Amino acid sequence: MYVGQAIRRREDERFLRGRGRFVEDITLDQPIAHAAFVRSPHAHAAVTHVDTAQAAAMPGVLAVLTGADWTAAGHGEAEGVWPVKDMSGADSRTAYRPLICVDGVVRCVGEIVAMVVAEDRHQALDAAEAIEVAYEEKPANTITAGALDPDIPLVHPAFGTNEVMVTEHGLKEETEAALANAHHVTEVVVPTNRVTAASMEPRAYLGHYDRVNDRYTVWTTNQAPHIVRRYFTKSLHIPEHKLRVIAPDVGGGFGMKLYHYPEEGLVLWGAIVCDRPVRWVGTRSECLLGDTHARDHHTVGRMGFDENGKILGVKFETLAAFGAYESQWQASITNAYHFTMLSLAYDIPAIHTQVRAVYTNATPVDAYRGAGRPEAVYQVERMIENGAQEMGIDPLELRARNLIPPEKFPYQTALGITYDSGDPPVLMGKIKALADYDALRAEQARLRAEGQWMGIGISAFFDMAGAGPVKMMNDLGAKVGCYDVASVRVHPDGRITVFAGSHSHGQGHETTWSQIAADRLGCDIDHIDLVEGDTDRVPMGIGTWGSRSLSTAGMAVYTAADRVVAKAKRMAAHMMECAPEDLDLADGEFTVKGTDRKLSFAAVANASYHSGDRPSDLEIGLEETSFFDPADCTYPSAIHLCVVLVDPETCAVTLRNYWAVDDVGTVINPMVLHGQVHGGLVQGIGQALMEECAYDAESGQYLSGTFMDYAIPHAEDVPSFGLDAHFTRALGNPLGAKGAGESGTIGAPACICNGVIDALWHLGVRQITQPMTPKKIWRAIEDAKRTQH
């Protein structure tokens, strides 16, 4: 069996040797021209004049294009695949992110006003600098919390409001009643900071138009190439069958690379106009500004407890930033992934949440690893932590009293979602032992007596992973079918190529999909190749996001492989003159049960293509495809626990320990799983302690445009992680596997913030906005001192 083994990643050799093939590595017969963009330096301004004459005359310049040219060409917009629905069913106030400014108003810093295509990158940049744009500045607002206040500038005046839409979910009356009757009510204002994925490979695109065959090709840093094909039907009005989308090796996506970014559409437009392939490779600054940002919620929450710390009800009012425009998947957060998960790992009888999505003059927000669930966990866990502290109940003990007991599974939350399987009390028991919790509390008391500030943070949660089923996701708003596809092609020599509609940009599918296929096909893993990321080689697919690939594409591999085996057994049975049911397949050989009669899989494969001697109703060939629509989402769960030390003099935080116990169902490859958890934790730690997409409140200028300003954790900023696992089977797929890509980012911000609050509670600190940089902790302590005196 390969499944369950920590097999080394088959893709790593080419990455470690620098032999990966990324968009910037692609070469073509024709010389590739380069695009450069003129971007708005203002958060909100009227574009009164664009003078391109000087730039157009500069050396090497092939074209200078503006929004007027876009409009004249009749091109369209980047329409959402998960459009926003208002709870009333009415049209929400939708304004999709334009590929290039077409209406004479820029609404966030970085919005593209013009594109230069030139022979080389240097010439394109020089020419872009020579374009003169006259702006008339308008008042701007980048702050989510105030977006609906009176007198706040409107991002889209035509709507008459900055509100995109309102949704409400849960049990309103029950929640109000629970809060009214509660023994204790905790109220906390929790803003979730705006962050971005900061993938190792910046976004990059290469567009090509083959005029002879009237076919288009786009190489793109994207996680879902088939959906890119769909975007182009609306932006450049290219029919899907005429466009080939290739997502080659991609260096990290995290949700951020799911979208139809302006530059992606514009390079192909440039290629059509110039009759030359056109490439753009983002700089780090362009990407920190233009990649979708994430989170940015402003929430007021109230949680009611009985005298034993049992949670009776919780109510949230959230303002959720959209930024200046609606990005294609934005509503998957507000309308699907955020509200559904607000019960976390707790048995909460009454929950009510209202979300008002708002426009601000900032980069559009969309999904990033966790997408709505980190916000949900942060919002709920902050209430629980403060409630426990206020009531004087040990925070772990209070949580233990509220965990969903195993006998309640399948468990339907107050928000109507049903967790299929899980056992939170076992996870809690494991993490308590792993961390030696009681010893930590004793150490905390001892250090506090010495004037040292140590805190213990906890978070416990469920994730909704593995989107679909198609129907369920349609009901939550998706306009793309959330299935996935795989084909298993057996070649005449018995070697196998698997084609999958998923896309690996760090996940390790070449290893894990091959593990699944090799087990089903009874073959050597080295006899399997995987093809992903090319819409001409893999005709359909939905792509990799939301911890979905294993329970959709992975299961399609599983199912298609089983179909291949069933067909091969019929051929083998015919050749061996026995019944298919009498055959076993292992180690590349069919064996007749109870005998020593054998026939190699390769011989059967060859006969399947080349022998006329076959069952009369058996088609030639050995290749099967499965479109797999899972029976349910998967609901992985986890509990995190950390120890932080806060320096009493400088207020710097040291994250000393971090433990996580995960339930991700059946594990295909424990090493890959640990990699996912580690990476997610580091990103979650970044959100908690250092990462922030910051805007100047006055000017709306973006302040986080380099890695000196946008801090992501270094290796030395994170401790060695202590991981453990407990497995309950997922019920929605045959392997019983649950998604595992997002646990770290979902749980870490809440866990670490709770730890810092725990360290400072005795000083009167009740909440600190993330990222919890030294200055914010210092300020919170100063404010607490002032309040107490």
Add this chain to the structure above:
Amino acid sequence: MKPARFRYLRAASVNDALQALAENPDAQILAGGQSLIAMMNLRLVKPACLIDINRISNIGYIDEDGDGVAIGALARHNDVKHSPLIRERCPLLTEAYESIAHHTVRNRGTLGGNLCHADPSSETPAVMVATGATLMLQSLRGQREVGAEDFFLGTYETARRQDEMLTEIRLPGRRTDGWAFAEISNRHGDFAIAVIATTLRIEDGRCEAARVVASGVGEHAARLEPAEEALIGGPIDDARLDAAAAAAAGAVDPHSDSHADAAYRRDAIAALTRRTVRRAAARCD
């Protein structure tokens, strides 16, 4: 290429570089390039001409200079950081390097380039001022010496004239001084939010001399004289520590930015002063 167009000149000798500087008044010297190239790539600076001194031989030295050390213009940060001679004679600089940048940056970047860049949050200027280093500036017109205290004039602004090249940094010997360096940044190796470099001399239990130098809280590294005065004249006890910390906080007028606000920086200066003075006192021979 990402930067705006520029002319590139490669100097084969110091004289060559000085000649080029004299002939190109809009030129910049390219040493390690760890700040300059990044700023050029962002097109924040657009020098018309770069004079590359990386091929000049024998100017990356770290040599004995009396009881002090002489450091050549091209000495890389990592060479300085790991130099046993520096560790022995200017351990304050060795300690400061624990907080300076990251390995790859230090591998290429130079101490001389770092000083000439004069970033207001840079650590090395504070060390230079705290140790009383001397900077040798050379031009076709001749050579002059400038004390570190007189070298740093403002944000990215130094006493170096356009036609001059910093050719050598001279660090005095340590004698009996105690030393300590401390920094706060949001992430290890990042630009400093606040820096204090302290040197002390204690004789017969009495603080005879003190330098408390701050960086990151003004336009350039500068001595906090009220803090020094609070330390001199008696033992380093709690009263003197408190007085020096309060005086240090009062002597700075920090700015607010997205990394830290002024009030936090002032409090941080007090904390770092206390921390470095305590440690420096313990290190006095």
